[in-house]
Amino acid sequence: MNLHNYLMERKNMAEAALDKLLPSVLDTPVRLHEAIRYSVLSPGKRLRPILVMAGAEAVGGYPEDVLPASCALECIHAFSLIHDDLPCMDDDDYRRGRLTNHKVYGEAMAMLAGDALLALAFELIASNIDRFPADRVVEVSRLLAHASGNRGMVGGQVVDIESEGRDISPDEIRYIHAHKTGALLTASVLSGAVLCGGDELQINRLRSYGESIGLAFQIADDILDIIGDQEKIGKPVGSDVKQNKATFPKLYGLEESKKLAEEEMRKAISNLDIFGESAEPLRQIARYIVERDL
Amino acid sequence: MNLHNYLMERKNMAEAALDKLLPSVLDTPVRLHEAIRYSVLSPGKRLRPILVMAGAEAVGGYPEDVLPASCALECIHAFSLIHDDLPCMDDDDYRRGRLTNHKVYGEAMAMLAGDALLALAFELIASNIDRFPADRVVEVSRLLAHASGNRGMVGGQVVDIESEGRDISPDEIRYIHAHKTGALLTASVLSGAVLCGGDELQINRLRSYGESIGLAFQIADDILDIIGDQEKIGKPVGSDVKQNKATFPKLYGLEESKKLAEEEMRKAISNLDIFGESAEPLRQIARYIVERDL
Numbered sequence: 317m318n319l320h321n322y323l324m325e326r327k328n329m330a331e332a333a334l335d336k337l338l339p340s341v342l343d344t345p346v347r348l349h350e351a352i353r354y355s356v357l358s359p360g361k362r363l364r365p366i367l368v369m370a371g372a373e374a375v376g377g378y379p380e381d382v383l384p385a386s387c388a389l390e391c392i393h394a395f396s397l398i399h400d401d402l403p404c405m406d407d408d409d410y411r412r413g414r415l416t417n418h419k420v421y422g423e424a425m426a427m428l429a430g431d432a433l434l435a436l437a438f439e440l441i442a443s444n445i446d447r448f449p450a451d452r453v454v455e456v457s458r459l460l461a462h463a464s465g466n467r468g469m470v471g472g473q474v475v476d477i478e479s480e481g482r483d484i485s486p487d488e489i490r491y492i493h494a495h496k497t498g499a500l501l502t503a504s505v506l507s508g509a510v511l512c513g514g515d516e517l518q519i520n521r522l523r524s525y526g527e528s529i530g531l532a533f534q535i536a537d538d539i540l541d542i543i544g545d546q547e548k549i550g551k552p553v554g555s556d557v558k559q560n561k562a563t564f565p566k567l568y569g570l571e572e573s574k575k576l577a578e579e580e581m582r583k584a585i586s587n588l589d590i591f592g593e594s595a596e597p598l599r600q601i602a603r604y605i606v607e608r609d610l
Numbered sequence: 611m612n613l614h615n616y617l618m619e620r621k622n623m624a625e626a627a628l629d630k631l632l633p634s635v636l637d638t639p640v641r642l643h644e645a646i647r648y649s650v651l652s653p654g655k656r657l658r659p660i661l662v663m664a665g666a667e668a669v670g671g672y673p674e675d676v677l678p679a680s681c682a683l684e685c686i687h688a689f690s691l692i693h694d695d696l697p698c699m700d701d702d703d704y705r706r707g708r709l710t711n712h713k714v715y716g717e718a719m720a721m722l723a724g725d726a727l728l729a730l731a732f733e734l735i736a737s738n739i740d741r742f743p744a745d746r747v748v749e750v751s752r753l754l755a756h757a758s759g760n761r762g763m764v765g766g767q768v769v770d771i772e773s774e775g776r777d778i779s780p781d782e783i784r785y786i787h788a789h790k791t792g793a794l795l796t797a798s799v800l801s802g803a804v805l806c807g808g809d810e811l812q813i814n815r816l817r818s819y820g821e822s823i824g825l826a827f828q829i830a831d832d833i834l835d836i837i838g839d840q841e842k843i844g845k846p847v848g849s850d851v852k853q854n855k856a857t858f859p860k861l862y863g864l865e866e867s868k869k870l871a872e873e874e875m876r877k878a879i880s881n882l883d884i885f886g887e888s889a890e891p892l893r894q895i896a897r898y899i900v901e902r903d904l
Contacts, residue, residue: 339760344785345768348760399725402698404717423698424771427721428764431693434725435759438732442752450744457751458736465729466633466642470722474639477718491638 319600323366326379330365331357333383334390337440351421351429352436356394358414363601364389367504370597371522374505374588377512381447385456385507388440392464392500395433398426400473434464441507448511456507463503472496476562484562490531492562497537498530505598521587525598528584533605535577538563539570540608581606613894617660620673624659625651627677628684631734645715645723646730650688652708657895658683661798664891665816668799668882671806675741679750679801682734686758686794689727692720694767728758735801742805750801757797766790773856783856784825791831792824799892815881819892822878827899829871832857833864834902875900 334356339349365386369379401408401416402423408416418426441460444453462468472495479488505526509519542565564573584602588595628650633643659680663673695702695710696717702710712720735754738747756762766789773782799820803813836859858867878896882889 345760345765345772347772348765348768352760395725399721402721404696404698404721425768427693427696427698428768431689431725431728431758432760432764434728435755435762435764437755438751439755439759442748442755445745445748445752450748451739453748454736454739454744454751457732457748458739461729461731461733461736464725465733466639466646466726467637468729470726470729471639471642474642474719474722478639478641 317596317600319597319604322597322600323361323604326366326369327362329369329379329383330362330386330390333365334387337384337387339436347421347425348429348432351417351425352394352433354420355398355417355429356390356433359412360390362390363605364393364500364504367501367526367598367601368508370595370601371505371508371514372512373508374522374591374595374598375509375512375514375518376594377508382508382511384440384443385511388437388460389500389504389507391433391437391440392460392469395430395437396464396469396473396500398430398433402426405473405477437464444511452511452513455510459503459506459510463499468495468499468503472499479562481560484567486567489562489564489567493531493534493564494527497534498527501530501533502526517590521590522598525584525587525602528580528587529602529605532577532580532584532602535564535573535580536606536608538565539573539577542570577606611890611894613891613898616891616894617655617898620660620663621656623663623673623677624656624680624684627659628681631678631681633730641715641719642723642726645711645719646688646727648714649692649711649723650684650727653706654684656684657899658687658794658798661795661820661892661895662802664895665799665802665808666806667802668816668885668889668892669803669806669808669812670888671802676802676805678734678737679805682731682754683794683798683801685727685731685734686754686763689724689731690758690763690767690794692724692727696720699767699771731758738805746805746807749804753797753800753804757793762789762793762797766793770856775854778856778861780861783858783861786856787825787828787858788821791828792821795824795827796820811884815884816892819878819881819896822874822881823896823899826871826874826878826896829858829867829874830900830902832859833867833871836864871900 338353338356341349341353343349368382368386368389372379372382397411398417400406401411402418409419410416417429437460438457441453441457472492476492476496502523505522506519509522564576581602585599588599632647632650635643635647637643662676662680662683666673666676691705692711694700695705696712703713704710711723732751735747735751766786770786770790796817799816800813803816875896879893882893
């Protein structure tokens with residue numbers, strides 16, 4: 317398989333589905349729906365929707381069938397970005413070269429657009445009842461709620477905020493990365509696999525895969541913040557250092573961080589050894605995540 | 611039945627369940643969990659959890675069985691209050707005589723506590739898989755997501771913000787009230803009834819009941835803001851007028867608003883005529899909502 321073509325095709329599928337499934341700007345409240353679409357449809361890699369589809373494929377499912385779940389994951393991701401950018405959080409004016417949601421729609425609308433996106437994700441998951449057994453739908457809803465909330469993404473965000481401006485331990489940075497980024501990436505792979513009937517062994521292996529690529533992804537992000545190309549990473553190089561954020565290079569140095577990212581990539585791929593050709597997209601995505609620009 | 615005792619007993623059940631099901635302050639991130647518990651466990655009528663239980667009872671279910679769903683509704687309610695109070699929204703320092711969440715924990719933590727509560731609600735709903743058929747659990751998840759999001763509570767909030775400082779039409783105020791308050795009250799009654807196997811006719815009648823008490827509740831609230839007792843309503847009397855909020859008395863006058871609230875109460879109760887004694891709590895709650903202090 318050609319990874320570039322695969323990613324492009326899946327990204328196009330996800331974006332077409334998002335355009336169809338997001339609320340219309342012809343419906344009330346118009347401005348809320350504009351704010352929602354502004355952020356969700358802004359350019360992105362669509363890594364989470366692609367992982368939902370790749371997780372489905374790994375266990376023998378069809379990517380078309382998990383498009384609503386793919387969209388749900390992108391909604392949760394967009395919700396987290398909108399809220400992270402607000403003045404009371406990171407106070408960012410730009411994301412990937414475009415004005416952040418609250419700079420366009422105001423703080424109240426941005427917060428509400430984020431709230432609505434989190435709710436919408438669970439509506440999209442529930443809509444799967446038409447094509448998958450109900451118990452699988454409940455399990456996906458449960459794992460997304462867990463990955464988004466106090467023991468997942470929000471929890472990681474809180475510990476990240478609390479760590480700013482002080483030295484943190486290796487355990488803490490792993491907690492932050494595992495929760496802020498890893499939880500939702502893992503939930504993405506698992507959503508597709510659970511909906512398409514993955515068995516317990518498959519689900520356990522895919523969970524480990526997700527945790528490893530989640531960590532690898534975040535280490536790679538930390539590294540790119542230091543050595544990357546501003547255009548590609550979409551924010552000024554060195555902004556983590558400036559904000560005194562907890563990063564792997566800060567704790568382990570650049571070379572050791574690269575080694576750790578590669579180690580996680582290898583762990584991720586070795587977890588896929590029970591799968592055949594169907595997991596080839598997941599294997600290549602693991603490599604892509606780490607080797608993007610390093 | 612004695613309504614006062616009924617409400618007290620159900621409130622105690624809901625609060626004991628909340629204390630048990632909310633994240634512990636012994637777990638990481640401690641401060642997030644403190645912020646969550648601060649708001650959810652602050653004094654309240656627990657109307658939504660009580661409606662979940664009363665909805666269950668109406669169709670022959672047991673209140674004990676719907677306690678996780680009751681807690682989920684209270685989590686969504688608390689999420690909406692925390693976000694509503696933030697500086698970018700209503701900017702309130704007090705709620706029911708206590709400092710608002712962001713005044714105690716800071717804006718970032720308050721926003722994240724709200725986010726986590728919305729996610730937690732769906733985790734609590736998914737946990738019902740142990741005691742109810744999966745398709746009912748999915749349906750409850752769907753209707754809560756719908757009631758909370760862009761076509762529900764958040765949508766009503768947006769239209770309310772957009773209406774501030776200008777004249778609004780009867781249609782608009784009904785939209786605001788139906789979405790801001792009515793959607794979640796209706797979802798409360800339906801959650802209990804759907805989990806406990808209410809049939810289509812029962813669900814339709816309970817939906818109409820919920821919509822009517824939702825509207826009656828908000829009209830009563832608007833009236834209390836003018837003639838109420840500050841201690842009982844927990845905010846300064848006249849604060850809606852001061853903020854130039856869209857209210858029923860502003861549009862219809864006080865006497866006509868009272869009549870409209872009573873009319874909705876009668877509609878609510880007449881929708882229960884297919885139920886027997888099992889819907890007595892719902893009937894009395896409808897009266898209580900309108901007659902609280904009017």
